[in-house]
Amino acid sequence: MSMGISGANQVIADTQSPVLSVSGLTTSFIREREWIPVVRNVSFDIAPRETVAIVGESGSGKSVTALSIMRLIPKESGRIEGRVTLAGRELLALPEADMKDIRGNDVAMIFQEPMTSLNPVLTIGFQIAEALVQHRGLSRVAAEAETIRLLDRVRIPAAKARFHEHPHRFSGGMRQRVMIAMALACKPKLLIADEPTTALDVTIQAQILELLKELQREEGMSILFITHDMGVVAEIADRTVVMYGGQAVETDAIARIFAAPAHNYTRALLAAVPRLGSMDGRARPMRFPIVDKVTGTSDEPAETPDTVSTAERPLLEVAGLTTRFPIRSGLFGKVSGRVHAVENVSFTLRAGETLALVGESGCGKSTTGRSILKLTEPDAGTVLIDGQDVLAMNGRTLRDFRKHMQIVFQDPFASLNPRMSVGTAIAAPLLANGLATASQARDKVADLLVRVGLTADMAARFPHEFSGGQRQRICIARALALGPKLIVADEAVSALDVSVKAQVVNLMLDLQAGMGLAYLFISHDIAVVERMSHRVAVMYLGEIVEIGPRASVFGNPQHPYTKKLMAAVPVPDPSRRGTRREAANDEIRSPVRAPDYQPPVRQYREVSPGHVVQVWGEEWSADN
Structure with missing residues (x-):
């Protein structure tokens, strides 16, 4: 039986039987009266106190493997074959009444959402x-x-x-x-964790991972951890099962997986993992290396060309932007408080430049982006694009001007009409603005689909016929249809698998180099931000607490919140797994304030050219 990398786990694996043994697991679903296998001949063991990670992209069979172990596959549409033994007890042969007793008692499961x-x-x-x-x-x-x-x-x-x-x-x-x-x-003897940190901010993810490791030490339970994030795998796993196309293509101790991956797919996953610090010494954004999952060949990415405009006036100028949402209560809807979502935010963005807004959920990143485009009505401030005041525009003037500024959202499926072909969706803004005839729109759609790495014949398909990464490419094509100068990318790659994320980031960098686009890139993924941004602004409770060139902010972070964000990023290096971090239980503070609340006047200091940090007070003491 394979052993974990830690000494304690090694001894246990040698002297005790596995808690869970999976052998020849095959799970099939019926489709058009034919059984289609989606998990094929998967085998692995989990020793006492050991953590085994199943890693792979969406559709690889990770979650179906976990549901099969728990026997949560519907009998009417699914079939499970092979052997699943828990502490010597064959689960697939048990009556359903006995299996109900095991679920939650001997085996527990936590899900992504x-x-x-x-x-x-x-x-x-x-x-x-x-x-x-x-x-x-x-x-x-x-x-x-x-x-x-x-x-x-x-x-x-x-x-x-x-x-x-x-x-x-x-x-x-x-x-x-x-x-x-x-x-x-x-x-429970075994805890199955199915993508338990994927939907969480980086700081909260770090807390949950540290909590799981500490509880495992105290309770002595085994963990089956399912994820697509190799950085998380390095943090928590002893051994890893790499799944691709429903099969386990590689199983090994975590140290060997990272040091010498045997399968091309494993190498492709590792190559796509953003590593914080990999941009040291590089001034401009850099494409991700892409490893072919079949051949194992890799491209050699270089720094992107210098695209930042040297014009005297920036493309986007934001000054004193403030957006608050009233909270009403009582019979007559009296304002009892306000959410201070964006508070006195100011920055500039040049053509061909990427400014990243980073921070945890609730810090005001998305509201800032929506306020700039006037999708949300701000309370105060100015937003100038090419010197024209967006916030002063209304009606037809605003609709006409919006062709210069577009947005790409986090969930591409929710952004596309499921009843509309993607060609029609991309052509819609062209036709609505009277910028093309039906024939010209078809030609433009074909060109845009090719430009984002798809093919012209895909225009006739519907959103459900595409993968998540392809749908995001379609949303980018639609955003490009009107020839915008500014694109707000609101968590545009957060929901994507690691290799697909790398491909979409590379596409955005290529489009920027070719078209001189300015990106306001909103994200909580610090490692991705480091790879693709020129400048970074860190937000906390609606305010920018630090802003400057990417190399300066990440190379010399000043504000305690910036340091906290960077320290929470999972490092894809198993040798650091023994480094114990404090599992703090603090959350981002509430932005809700009393109706008469007046925010304090903030002071800022310049650390280096263009690198500005907010002067902080007692609220950021050492134990914050």
Whole structure:
């Protein structure tokens, strides 16, 4: 049996039987009266206290493998073959009643999106206590006490007071902690974590990973961790199973996987992983290396050409931008507070330049982008594009001017009409603005599809016929249709697999070099930002706390929040796995203020040419 890389795990693997043994697992789904295998002949073991990661892109079979182990594949449409043994007990042969007892008791599972796993009408305390009553036979009083202990264990602040709160009152990171508490309620032998950190900000992700490692040390449980992020794999796994096309193409200790990957697909995954610090000494953005998944051949990326305009006046000038949302309550809708989403934000952006806005969810990044395009009405400030005041425009004037500024959203499927062919979607802005005839629009669509790396004949297809990365390329093509000067990319690559993310980033850099586009690149992925930006602005609670050239901000971060963000980025280096980080339980503070709140006047200092940092006070003490 393969062994983990840590000494403790090695001894255990040598002396004890595996907690979980999967042999020849094949899962098929019926389609048009034919069984189609989506997981084929997968085998691996998990030793006591060991963490095994299943890694691969969307559609590789990772989650289906986990659902098959739990026997959560519908019998009407799915079929599971092979052997799955838990502590010597064959799961696939058990009656469903016995399997129900194992789920949540001996094997627990946490999913990617906790809000879909929690009942929104029940309190989180009741939901955890219910598992304790059902599986451990505790009384309601004892279950409540144990639930509070579990919430304390996963570092939910004021656990006793929050026992009776509903899921919507918790942030994404705190909801994931609730799911971990629920999973641990019955002290399982095996925890299956299916993409548990993918939807989380980088700082919250670091907290969850550290929490899982600490709980594993204390509880002695084994973990099957499913992800597409090789940086996360390096942080948490002892061994890795690499899946591609429903098959396990490589299985090895994590150190060997990273040092000498045997399969071309593994090499392609590793090559696409953004590594913070890889841009040291480079002034301009740089394309990702792309490794062919079949042949293993790789291109040699170079720095992109210098595209930043030297014109005296920037393309985009933002000054004192402020956007607040009123909170109304009571019978007459009186304003009881305001969300200070964007507070006195100022910056410039030149043609051919990429300015990245980074920060956690809720910091005001997306609202800043939407306010600049006047998709959200700001309360104050000025936004000039080519010297023209966007915020002063209305009606037809604004609609006509919007051809100079476009936006690409995070979820491409939600951005496209499922009943409209992609060719029609791309042609729509051309026809709506009277910029082309139907024949000219068809030619333009064909040209745009080729430009974004697709083919002209794809214009007749519908969104569901494309992968996530292809759909994002279609959204980029639609944004380019009107020949804009500025594109706001709002988390445009966050939902993509690592290799697809690299391809889309490379496409954006190529388009910028060829067309002189200016990008406002909104993201919480610091490593990707380092790869593609010229300048970086760090946002916290609606304010820019640090801004400057990318090399200066990342090479010499000054603000404590910038340092916190950078320290949380997972490093794809297994040798650093033993480095223990504190699993802080702090969340981003609330931007809600009283109706009469007046924000303080901020002071800034220049660290180096163009690198400016907000002067911070006691709120950023050493223990923040």
